[in-house]
Amino acid sequence: MAKAGKAINESNRxxxxxxxxxxxxxxxxxxxxxxxxxxxxxxxxRALKELVTANL
Structure with missing residues (x-):
């Protein structure tokens, strides 16, 4: 159970x-x-990079 809680906390971070x-x-x-x-x-x-970055 402790491992699951740790994994959830790490995922949340x-x-x-x-x-x-x-x-x-x-x-x-x-x-x-x-x-x-x-x-x-x-x-x-550059346009491609801008579009991709904006849609993260």
Missing amino acids: SLSRYLEEIGKFEPLHPDREVELAIRIKKNDR
Whole structure:
């Protein structure tokens, strides 16, 4: 039972850390998503990184 409790606590800490990290990024406006998609089709790697990062 102690192992299960420890695993849950560790999982909660990991989730909290993840949520804290993704909270640092602003959600994209739909128009910006379209703009990035167009740039990605033209092989713009910066646009791809921005889109992926924003959708973590």
